[in-house]
Amino acid sequence: MSTVDYTREISVIEGQPPLREIDEVISKPLETKPDKKFYMAISVTLTMLLIGGIALGLSFYYGTGLWGNNNPVGWGLPIVNFVFWVGIGHAGTLISAILFLFRQKWRTGIARFAEGMTIFAVMTAGIFPLIHVGRPWLAGYLIPYPNQHSLWVNFTSPLLWDVFAVSTYFAVSFIFWYVGLIPDFAALRERTTNKIKKVIYSIGSLGWRNSNRHWQHYEMVYLILAGFATPLVLSVHTIVSFDFAISILPGWHTTIFPPYFVAGAVFSGFAMVQNVLIFIRKIFNYEHIITLKTLENMNKIILLTGSMVGYAYAMEFFIAWYSGVQPEQFTFLNRAFGPYAWAYWIMVSCNVISPQLFWFKKIRTTIPVMFVIAVFVNVGMWFERFVIVVTSLSRDYLPSSWAYFTPTLTDFGILIGSFGLFFTLLLIFTKTLPVVSIAEVKAVVDGSQPSHKDH
């Protein structure tokens, strides 16, 4: 075993690269023509997007009857997908805001990318409640504006809280992301020789001139934004869980939902970020910026949140038994052994069992293995939302209205399309903007900060 010197902070960027090289590596994808691999990848995602587009177009034209939603299960796949995608977004804010407040320097390499994923995931998620209302072009009524019916929205409804939470989350994530991009736009503006790009970067940089009089306020704003984004990200999934917890349906009406949903969101989000980063660092040669250590740290968070989710599953069962409420007990037995037992056990094996493998350092640091585990986690988390939404609705208090829910091809088409949209946006992002924050990475390279010898 090698001994580690704990008095020295281990650098998060490997090999102390010259600062100029960091510029070159990060801006390379923006300055080179996309290669074959890129075209192959984007043609796959665009095909998926097209499938989703067709499924959506049909749903708009013929109506939501094309979906599997039936009478007790009115929420169906759209709400499952909504909760899934909002959850994916949470990792980005966690990395960029919460880890920033905790001064975790390893976040610098992945923060920008994770924030981008947040924005795209929230955009994707936003589609689902809109299409679920059936006529999305009338969604303007969700906003309290003075209208000819002189009616206002219902401020006591969790569904309205959702509207505010998700749109605030999108706006704040976007502004956080943009503020981070301003100095990078300035660096690119000074680098590029292309006239059109120069105009675009100049507009984006707003005339940033790397002045320390600006850096001072800039760092302050970053801190403030991180401080606001932290409670915000917790509130968003809490409010999403209120959509369930505020109702009186057995299996939904529990106080454990907010923390359990937040843990689940971070869990699936980190799995998704880890999956995508494994490709990014390989394709763009960022191995020294997004180090193996970073991936290992992410796996540790997956392990932690995965255990929290497993604890929540166990706790739900315990409380159902301990409360002595019959419908509650029935619901949980029905989840594990009823008609949706298959979904429940997929969820448990993917979410509770597979991340436990991350206790072993060897597995935490072997890329193919952790990739597979993270894929399992994402599958499991999708099924978790499926289990929550569908099992409770399909068998509620009134046995005469029970029904089995089966998603249709159109449902799956829309799900595939959502993945297509998310990955298409990501791919475009990698080719148009620096996916790693140039300024932030430079600031944490060894030797980039003064030694304070004479102070």
Next chain:
Amino acid sequence: MTDKKLYSLTAVFDKPDDIINAAEKVSDSGYTKYDINTPYPVHGLDGAMKLPPSKLGYSALVLGLSGTFAAVLMIYFMSVYDYPIVIGGKPFFALPAFVPIMFEITVLAASIGTVLTMLFFFFKFPNNSHPLLETDYMKLVSVDKYGVSIQADDPKFNEDEISKLYNDLGASKILPVYWDLEEVLYEHKIVEPKFLGMLALTAIIVSGTVYFSLNKLMFMEPFSWMMEQEKLSPQQKSEFFSDGYSMRPPVEGAIARGDLPYQFADKPEMAAKILSNPLVSSEENLLLGKTKYNIYCSPCHGYFGEGDSRLRGQFPNPPSLHSQKLRDWTDGRIYHVIEVGQNVMPAYNTQMTNNEKWATILYIRALQRSLNAKESDL
């Protein structure tokens, strides 16, 4: 190159330690209009430049609190003052249920407001015509060098003195930065064809899109408020039924519930003899009769049955309902008139239920009695 206008004299340093040192010396020498440019925030520079701490925290506080306040005010106005509705038995001002939205609006106002304050108020951005941009100096300090720039309008500015100071500090390069004369002398005019053209184009596109989407798009499939539906509406031609009617007549011989066909259509005497009023003149029945009489009969017969029509001669005035003839008629005979009409008077068999017809007759009897009361009535 004498006609160039100097903006500042800059120096470039290689090491972060050097720039801290330089910042200290420059600020100690009494220069005020100077700046330090670094590719990333260098720790300790704020202290070396003796900058006061950023005041952005206060603006975040103020903006956040105004957000909270605005949210409470908005929710109060909408769901307590303007249109209160009881939902789930909660009070109109259900504060706990308002907390999530108050929180979201607070965060939204504070974060967006603070960033905008910083960019537009503190930094006076956008400022893409700043002379430092796209100079050799900026190309260095945006990558891996650290620079000092002392502006020419500093009261203590002296080129030779500053060059000496820079050399003493160990600058690797000293670069003068000039104003871009083309930009300095450029006059901004409002009445510029390009600008006006842009303005007109934006106006046309925006108003066109709004007009199209509100007046045209919203009435096209599938946005058309479900106006087009695959069902037959009344009066529509049907391809399915052989007679072409979409409205189906009832099967031959079918009668509506409780509606026996009227047997005395052309036999008023029979009706007068056989039909009798099933209702007693209770207060309830008289009130019903009054309402129905006022609705159906009073426009022609007048509120008190005196034949004083309100139709102003557009329809022949009916005779008084107080005539001896009518007082002698049985209830069944009047019923017959309501059921089938009489000469120009239309029938009321479809508008009124049987009960209402009999109640109306009771009311007419009461009207008649009011004008010809017997002594015993007094």
